[in-house]
Amino acid sequence: xxxxxxxxxxxxxxxxxxxxxxxxxxxxxxxxxxxxxxxxxxxxxxxxxxxxxxxxxxxxxxxxxxxxxxxxxxxxxxxxxxxxxxxxxxxxxxxxxxxxxxxxxxxxxxxxxxxxxxxxxxxxxxxxxxxxxxxxxxxxxxxxxxxxxxxxxxxxxxxxxxxxxxxxxxxxxxxxxxxxxxxxxxxxxxxxxxxxxxxxxxxxxxxxxxxxxxxxxxxxxxxxxxxxxxxxxxxxxxxxxxxxxxxxxxxxxxxxxxxxxxxxxxxxxxxxxxxxxxxxxxxxxxxxxxxxxxxxx
Numbered sequence: 447x448x449x450x451x452x453x454x455x456x457x458x459x460x461x462x463x464x465x466x467x468x469x470x471x472x473x474x475x476x477x478x479x480x481x482x483x484x485x486x487x488x489x490x491x492x493x494x495x496x497x498x499x500x501x502x503x504x505x506x507x508x509x510x511x512x513x514x515x516x517x518x519x520x521x522x523x524x525x526x527x528x529x530x531x532x533x534x535x536x537x538x539x540x541x542x543x544x545x546x547x548x549x550x551x552x553x554x555x556x557x558x559x560x561x562x563x564x565x566x567x568x569x570x571x572x573x574x575x576x577x578x579x580x581x582x583x584x585x586x587x588x589x590x591x592x593x594x595x596x597x598x599x600x601x602x603x604x605x606x607x608x609x610x611x612x613x614x615x616x617x618x619x620x621x622x623x624x625x626x627x628x629x630x631x632x633x634x635x636x637x638x639x640x641x642x643x644x645x646x647x648x649x650x651x652x653x654x655x656x657x658x659x660x661x662x663x664x665x666x667x668x669x670x671x672x673x674x675x676x677x678x679x680x681x682x683x684x685x686x687x688x689x690x691x692x693x694x695x696x697x698x699x700x701x702x703x704x705x706x707x708x709x710x711x712x713x714x715x716x717x718x719x720x721x722x723x724x725x726x727x728x729x730x731x732x733x734x735x736x737x738x739x740x741x742x743x
Contacts, residue, residue, distance in 0.1 A: 454515040456499040479601040490515045527563035545588040589710025602718035615707035616666040618689030631676040651676045
């Protein structure tokens with residue numbers, strides 16, 4: 447069988463000691479979600495031992511399954527940008543996001559996003575894939591972010607499978623050197639962006655912290671570890687303790703929107719396919735170092 451150009455191909459073999467099973471049962475074992483399966487049924491062509499079959503066919507022990515998926519369509523305009531790739535394999539990309547850019551295009555911002563840069567990178571490297579961020583960072587938050595090249599990999603890494611550590615500069619000194627902030631977060635009434643602490647209606651949110659250094663005028667360098675993943679969680683929790691992030695004009699001092707001093711510094715996780723432990727590190731960027739150097743003494 448000749449494989450068409452510009453396709454995504456999945457290839458699996460049912461072990462010789464396995465009982466017969468459906469194609470769907472095998473894919474579920476490989477980590478495909480129900481949504482992934484429905485999309486494959488709609489868009490893919492299935493082959494068992496190089497012979498075309500339907501999505502409802504069954505596999506016997508030792509059978510080889512090949513799935514050819516039509517290439518993803520995207521309206522994202524590729525743009526050359528300063529994309530910094532920390533790690534890449536057939537399943538994942540880890541990139542270092544600079545501050546000041548969105549992860550995704552929006553109705554008002556269709557250009558100049560991380561996805562635009564990634565589309566250009568895919569184009570140059572002939573990568574056939576959609577864009578599957580495992581999590582997102584705010585426009586003005588910098589640091590490490592993971593993209594899955596396949597939707598089932600995104601599904602396998604969803605939830606709390608990734609340990610994320612952030613470095614932040616705070617206006618103020620937290621009540622303890624080490625602690626946990628346990629305060630539920632909800633959308634603020636009347637706002638589509640702002641969040642708030644809401645003990646009655648908020649979703650559970652926990653953040654570990656450790657104060658690394660206190661500078662003059664109560665500027666604190668703090669490491670945060672997310673135990674949950676609520677929108678603006680670190681920013682809301684820090685403000686809740688009267689120590690808002692430096693230059694965070696949404697939860698701190700009002701004023702023109704600026705770059706809040708927050709950086710995704712370190713991530714670690716088990717690779718969903720190879721099962722290897724992966725750890726990645728991004729040092730405090732120069733602009734945050736400049737904040738420290740230029741902060742009033």
